[in-house]
Amino acid sequence: MQVKAILAGTRRDLAAMVEQYEADIMELKKRALQQIALQVVLYSPVDTGTYIMNHNVRLRSGSFRSTVTIPENALRGRAWSEFEQAAVAKLFADIEAIDLSKDTISIRNAATHAVFVEGQYAVYAMARREAGRIIRAEAQAMGFKA
Numbered sequence: 001m002q003v004k005a006i007l008a009g010t011r012r013d014l015a016a017m018v019e020q021y022e023a024d025i026m027e028l029k030k031r032a033l034q035q036i037a038l039q040v041v042l043y044s045p046v047d048t049g050t051y052i053m054n055h056n057v058r059l060r061s062g063s064f065r066s067t068v069t070i071p072e073n074a075l076r077g078r079a080w081s082e083f084e085q086a087a088v089a090k091l092f093a094d095i096e097a098i099d100l101s102k103d104t105i106s107i108r109n110a111a112t113h114a115v116f117v118e119g120q121y122a123v124y125a126m127a128r129r130e131a132g133r134i135i136r137a138e139a140q141a142m143g144f145k146a
Helices: 009-044 084-097 114-122 123-140
Strands: 055-059 107-111
Touching: 009 055, 009 084, 009 107, 009 123, 055 084, 107 114, 114 123
Parallel strands: none
Antiparallel strands: 055 107
8 A cells, every 4th residue: 555645835835834843842842851950959959059059951971070069168957949049040041051952961960969969869860750741741831732
């Protein structure tokens, strides 16, 4: 059996449709990343603020090394709300600055104690579990059909 597809319209129409589709995908990717980043902040514990303020969104490279340590004069027992807005704003700025057409985007933490925080609080594991739901919700909000 043969299947034949006929696309109606001019090449210009098709090019415009493809361009719009690509723009929609980039917008979906941006919105989903923002919501996943928000989850990372919401799940982050705060003591000195070093961990929550050192999340970043970057293009993944072959080498990444945590380099930020807790300052010697850091105040302990700080409130999470002191850092929430600043951490979200920083991550959203990171998302605005990266090339969303790439598939190697990662959210990670530059604090040297991040591995211990993840081991105890599973911040990134919980955010990853939410990723599928977030992507579906954002796609639906944008009018994509499943």
